[in-house]
Amino acid sequence: MTAPEEIRRRRAASLRVPPQFHGSRDPLDTLATPSAPSTYSLAVRELRAEAGRLTARGWSDAEIAERLDLRGVVAA
Incomplete structure (x- = not known):
C-alpha cells in the first residue's frame, strides 16, 4: 500500500470514531500541528x-x- 493510500485509509477510519479529548479524531493530527x-x-x-x-x-x-x-x- 502506498503512503497516499494509507493516509486516505487512516482518514476514513478516523471518521468512524468519536473525537478525542483534543477535538481531533486522529491522534497524528496533533503531532503534525505546531503548538x-x-x-x-x-x-x-x-x-x-x-x-x-x-x-x-x-x-x-x-x-x-x-x-x-x-x-x-x-x-x-
Missing part, C-alpha cells in the same frame, strides 16, 4: 508569499498570525 505560530522552516520571502496566499483565500490577519510566526517578516 504555536511557526515559520515551518520557510525563508522570509516564502513566509511573505504564504501569508499572501492565505490572505487571498480569505484568512483574517488574526488567523494568519495564529498559524505563521511573522516576527522575522515584519522586521525584514
